[in-house]
Amino acid sequence: xDQLVLHEDPISGNCYKIQLTASLLGxxxxxxxxxxWKGETRTPEFLTNINPxxxxxxxxxxxxxxxxxxxxxxxxxxxxxxxxxxxIPEDRLERxxxxxxxxxxxxxxxxxxxxxxxWARFTGLGNLSEEQKGRLTALGRQGERALTCMxxxxxxxxxxxxxxxxxxxxxxxxxTQIAHEGGFEMxxxxxxxxxxxxxxGVEGFVKMDGVD
Amino acid sequence: xDQLVLHEDPISGNCYKIQLTASLLGxxxxxxxxxxWKGETRTPEFLTNINPxxxxxxxxxxxxxxxxxxxxxxxxxxxxxxxxxxxIPEDRLERxxxxxxxxxxxxxxxxxxxxxxxWARFTGLGNLSEEQKGRLTALGRQGERALTCMxxxxxxxxxxxxxxxxxxxxxxxxxTQIAHEGGFEMxxxxxxxxxxxxxxGVEGFVKMDGVD
Numbered sequence: 001x002d003q004l005v006l007h008e009d010p011i012s013g014n015c016y017k018i019q020l021t022a023s024l025l026g027x028x029x030x031x032x033x034x035x036x037w038k039g040e041t042r043t044p045e046f047l048t049n050i051n052p053x054x055x056x057x058x059x060x061x062x063x064x065x066x067x068x069x070x071x072x073x074x075x076x077x078x079x080x081x082x083x084x085x086x087x088i089p090e091d092r093l094e095r096x097x098x099x100x101x102x103x104x105x106x107x108x109x110x111x112x113x114x115x116x117x118x119w120a121r122f123t124g125l126g127n128l129s130e131e132q133k134g135r136l137t138a139l140g141r142q143g144e145r146a147l148t149c150m151x152x153x154x155x156x157x158x159x160x161x162x163x164x165x166x167x168x169x170x171x172x173x174x175x176t177q178i179a180h181e182g183g184f185e186m187x188x189x190x191x192x193x194x195x196x197x198x199x200x201g202v203e204g205f206v207k208m209d210g211v212d
Numbered sequence: 213x214d215q216l217v218l219h220e221d222p223i224s225g226n227c228y229k230i231q232l233t234a235s236l237l238g239x240x241x242x243x244x245x246x247x248x249w250k251g252e253t254r255t256p257e258f259l260t261n262i263n264p265x266x267x268x269x270x271x272x273x274x275x276x277x278x279x280x281x282x283x284x285x286x287x288x289x290x291x292x293x294x295x296x297x298x299x300i301p302e303d304r305l306e307r308x309x310x311x312x313x314x315x316x317x318x319x320x321x322x323x324x325x326x327x328x329x330x331w332a333r334f335t336g337l338g339n340l341s342e343e344q345k346g347r348l349t350a351l352g353r354q355g356e357r358a359l360t361c362m363x364x365x366x367x368x369x370x371x372x373x374x375x376x377x378x379x380x381x382x383x384x385x386x387x388t389q390i391a392h393e394g395g396f397e398m399x400x401x402x403x404x405x406x407x408x409x410x411x412x413g414v415e416g417f418v419k420m421d422g423v424d
Binding site for chain 1: 264265273277279280281282283284285287288291292304305307308309311312314315316318319322323342343346347349350357361364
């Protein structure tokens with residue numbers, strides 16, 4: 001297989017999703033770190049060679065293929081012929097439900113839970129712009145709706161889809177495990193806490209840098 | 213095949229994506245309309261029988277399977293054995309790039325372009341909350357970045373991925389064709405305008421209700 005290089009910032013949960021997917025699948029991954037707060041993904045070299053839109057993560061496959069968007073990169077890794085059925089269900093409806101949670105994550109969960117965590121932990125709540133301050137309440141409500149939706153779904157289930165871990169669990173795990181950093185009261189979500197512990201126990205699990 | 217029922221609001225581009233996918237694939241689809249502005253997706257019947265989270269679209273397959281999230285529903289329709297290669301590329305890297313644009317659409321495009329269109333056309337800019345007013349500038353910038361990213365990608369291309377239409381084109385088309393309703397100046401994006409005309413010319417194309 002072509003060499004896999006993850007262009008990433010280790011503080012980003014979106015990047016960690018790809019690292020975790022590779023680890024669960026036993027795929028070697030070269031990690032190439034950038035500091036987004038220092039503008040290292042906006043240099044002419046990065047824009048020319050890696051991603052003209054200046055965003056990470058980007059999964060590089062061999063020398064010529066570059067895959068932005070964490071969900072797409074995770075899908076690529078798990079979509080290999082020798083990985084069939086491991087993290088992407090072989091059943092058509094289960095595969096669809098996996099994608100359903102992956103789109104939910106990018107549309108409703110990451111846009112609230114991850115944003116508030118980034119503001120609280122890295123920007124600092126005291127340094128927010130007026131526009132950001134004006135969004136705190138609505139983003140908190142949106143994140144709570146997303147977590148409540150997940151909690152309800154996980155009543156009586158072990159995994160988001162089917163009977164074993166899939167990419168749905170991987171992508172939702174990344175920012176849910178650190179949602180408390182954004183001010184979410186995680187003791188309100190007991191089924192999610194049990195599921196978080198379950199993910200951490202899977203063979204091949206790897207922690208996100210800086211998270212216990 | 214089981215009967216397909218689309219629980220939808222005809223003013224929603226997210227719902228239209230599924231209708232367009234079914235039409236391009238020649239799949240019969242029963243459309244079941246709800247008025248979200250009248251709370252018809254929050255009734256006890258809807259929450260119990262269709263989607264406990266009160267959101268549309270939901271694609272119902274037969275009597276027991278319900279698929280929220282437009283991208284997942286489109287994927288389900290195109291993922292049938294008898295549809296192979298028609299809207300989901302058979303090449304692994306192309307399939308990945310298709311998903312890359314589908315995640316981009318849900319994370320960066322729909323969350324700005326569709327939101328501003330909804331506020332301008334349905335809420336009315338004079339009726340926005342203070343929180344919404346505070347977001348207008350940032351959402352406009354986010355939407356312009358998304359459209360600029362698409363325009364750059366489409367220089368010299370006919371379709372977003374590979375040599376023919378895929379679900380990437382379908383999902384990006386839905387809100388891009390009506391981005392002007394949200395105040396975006398579409399004359400700035402000539403490659404996108406050509407691509408919009410190209411999508412409209414595909415066999416099986418169907419218009420969104422109320423859009424020329």
